[in-house]
Amino acid sequence: MGHTHIWWIRRDLRLHDNQALEAALQGADQVVPLFIIEPELMESAAPKRRAFLLNALDRLDHQLKTLGSRLIVRRGPAHTALPAFIDELNDAAVFAQEDFSPFARQRDQAVAKSLDLRLFPGVxxxxxxxxxxxxxxxxxxxxxxxxxxxxxxxxxxxxxLPSPAALPPVPDGLDSQPLPQADPVPGFPSSxxxxxxxxxxxxxxxxxxxxxxxxxxxxxxxxxxxxxxxxxxxxxxxxxxxxxxxxxxxxxxxxxxxxxxxxxxxxxxxxxxxxxxxFPHVLERPFRAAYENIPWRNAPDDLAAWQNGQTGYPVVDACMRQLVETGWMHNRGRMIVASFLTKDLLVNWQEGEAWFMHNLIDGDPAANNGGWQWTAGTGTDAAPYFRIFNPATQGLRHDPQGDFIARWVPELAELPAPYRHEPWTLPPAEAAQYGFSLGRDYPERLVDHSYARQRTLDAYKKARG
Ligand SMILES: Cc1cc2nc3c(=O)[nH]c(=O)nc-3n(C[C@H](O)[C@H](O)[C@H](O)COP(=O)(O)OP(=O)(O)OC[C@H]3O[C@@H](n4cnc5c(N)ncnc54)[C@H](O)[C@@H]3O)c2cc1C
CATH class of the missing domain: 1.25.40.80 (Serine Threonine Protein Phosphatase 5, Tetratricopeptide repeat)
Known part of the structure; x- marks a missing residue:
């Protein structure tokens, strides 16, 4: 048996422009594309994110087969699965794309203690x-x-880098565990x-x-x-x-x-x-220590209304429903709903961060944490806590005809465009004309924005001392 290299696939589910794969192909008689299902990552992943990943792996296996190779799947954790796998091969160096989250770095440090792990750019x-x-x-x-x-x-x-034209074969007799089945994710074909x-x-x-x-x-x-x-x-x-x-x-x-x-x-x-x-501490607490003592409200009912798109603020509810149904949300929407949770409801940004990770296909610890801390005003920005979005104004500005509301909050679709964003301003006589009743067909606002804004300014001021 000649040189065997393992291409350890993590966040690089592609054959083109793959520097780890290209390096693995140099001087190898055999290259084994390996994916390790890490229970810790798989179990915590949003169902749609997990489905997107599993479908992408399935498609990658198909691509590998057309080039004379195949995907080998094993179960983790990597620091035990990889050495065991290398024993099966007698010996092999491992080539992977470097990843930067605290989880990934600790995993790679643990793995590199016992084997030859070489890391390459790409993320x-x-x-x-x-x-x-x-x-x-x-x-x-x-x-x-x-x-x-x-x-x-x-x-x-x-x-x-282009995709390789062919790949060396995988050694005979290597077991691969079946990939769990997952439905395709609508709107995001996984290939x-x-x-x-x-x-x-x-x-x-x-x-x-x-x-x-x-x-x-x-x-x-x-x-x-x-x-x-x-x-x-x-x-x-x-x-x-x-x-x-x-x-x-x-x-x-x-x-x-x-x-x-x-x-x-x-x-x-x-x-x-x-x-x-x-600054890995950002996953645990604010980037800036000055904001560690914001008196967040413990408000499970408000949090649930936000999660379920029932806050009474149409743009917030439309975005939250889009998230749960599709696993994706527009960036402007993410800023609006994050501002609403933290600044209007005064609920800890970490609740929102966790809900996003529980639902987003693109859920990424760095971007998600950055987005939440930016909006909450606890992050790298210098003086952002005054930045409190008015949800109605945001809706009117970024969805001028109310089409986005009509799509995601069908209860409001029959109302004329400006009222879709502010149904509470609809005069009762006109509301009756549309057969619409606030409180019956669509929730009353959870909180008055002007009051909430002042409450937040006071809370942040107090926290800053
Ligand atoms: C509260 C909050 C949470 C977020 N959570 C995530 C997350 O978990 N994963 C994630 O990928 N993005 C996150 N973002 C950033 C951004 O909202 C999404 O990347 C973007 O909406 C994805 O849509 P797109 O691909 O059409 O973006 P485009 O506008 O086409 O941008 C291109 C790419 O740039 C990157 N990008 C764009 N904006 C940002 C940004 N503000 N921060 C970091 N990267 C950005 C993304 O990779 C995106 O695909 C978050 C933003 C906020 C405000």
């Missing part, structure tokens, strides 16, 4: 340790981080072909209006690539490269500016990955 374009201030400290503010990030030349698609297709379609179309339309809840103005980036059905480099080439080919400054805004979002993703890497 982000810039490793968290490569974007540092002059004194070597990590950036904690987005804008200077971003400036440094753009200091490195951007890739184009020509810099991305790297679908991911690349979506990236190409987006960069040739909606990207050119991204800056102007990205906040519109009623339009399809964003890429919906987040689940694909989450599980590496495309690499971070591919996403950047396709946007960069679109920018190089754009004819006007206006078009370049639209594209730039999308690239900036990819930088946010990397910024939060770096924040979690350098």
């Amino acid at each position: 982000v374009r810039q490793h968290p340790e490569t974007i540092l201030k002059e004194d070597g400290d990590p950036y904690i503010v987005y804008t200077p981080y971003k400036q440094e990030w753009y200091g490195q030349p951007l890739p184009t698609p020509a810099d991305c 790297s072909e679908a991911a690349l297709g979506r990236l190409i379609e987006f960069t040739a179309g909606a990207l050119l209006n991204y800056q102007s339309q990205r906040n519109r809840l009623d339009l399809d103005g964003t890429s919906r690539l987040s689940p694909y980036l989450r599980f590496g059905l495309i690499s971070a480099r591919e996403a950047v490269a396709h946007a960069h080439i679109a920018s190089l080919q754009a004819n006007t400054d206006a078009a370049r500016s639209e594209i730039q805004t999308w690239l900036d979002e990819l930088v946010w993703r990397e910024f939060y990955t770096a924040i979690l890497f350098h």
Whole structure:
């Protein structure tokens, strides 16, 4: 038997632009694509996220088979499953894409104690340790981080690796456990072909209006690539490269500016990955110690109303219903509902963070924590606790015709557009005309926004001393 390499698949469910796979193929007579089902990760994953992953693995196995290989599946934890697997092979080096969450880092450190683990880029374009201030400290503010990030030349698609044309066979006789069956996730076909297709379609179309339309809840103005980036059905480099080439080919400054805004979002993703890497405590408590003592309300009924889309604020309810039904929510929606939970209901952001992880297909500890701490005002931003969204105004601005409300809160679909966002302003005589009764057909508001706003300002002030 010659050299055997294991390609240990984690968040890189793709054959194209896969630096770990490319390295595993060098000098190997046999390459074993291995996925380890980690009980800790699988059991905590949102059902739709789990289904997306399992379908993507199934599709990857299919792709591997067409190239003369196959996927081997084992059960974890990795630090026991991997050494046992290597014993079966006699010896093998392990090639994997580096991941940065505290769970992933601890797992890899434990594994590397007993075997030859080699890690490669792919989750982000810039490793968290490569974007540092002059004194070597990590950036904690987005804008200077971003400036440094753009200091490195951007890739184009020509810099991305193609899929291998063929793969060496997997050694005979290796057992693979069956993948648990999962229904497809509507709206998010789980394959790297679908991911690349979506990236190409987006960069040739909606990207050119991204800056102007990205906040519109009623339009399809964003890429919906987040689940694909989450599980590496495309690499971070591919996403950047396709946007960069679109920018190089754009004819006007206006078009370049639209594209730039999308690239900036990819930088946010990397910024939060770096924040979690350098400050893992954010998963347990606020980034800023000054906000550790906010007097959060213990309000299980309010929390349940928020989770179930029954707060009486249509835009909040529409977004929360979209989350539970589809496993995805628009970024503007995420900001609105997160602001509502933390600032209007004064419920701890960690409750919202957990509910999002329980439902999102793209649920990612770094981006999710970053988004929640940003909205709660406990994160890396300097003075954000005054930022309290008015849910009605947000709805009117980002869903001007109320189409998004009509889609997700059908109880309000018959009302004229402005009333869909503020049904409590509908005069009773007019309400009767529509056969609509607030409190009967749709809940009364859980809380008055002006009152809630002041309550939060007072609570944050108290916490800051
Ligand atoms: C409270 C809250 C929680 C969030 N939780 C998650 C999460 O668990 N997983 C997740 O991927 N994103 C999260 N985000 C960020 C953002 O909302 C989603 O990435 C985005 O809505 C996904 O839709 P899209 O792919 O169409 O994004 P696009 O607008 O097309 O953006 C392209 C990509 O950039 C990245 N991105 C965009 N905005 C952000 C951002 N603010 N922070 C980090 N990355 C970003 C995503 O990978 C996204 O796919 C959260 C935001 C908030 C406010």
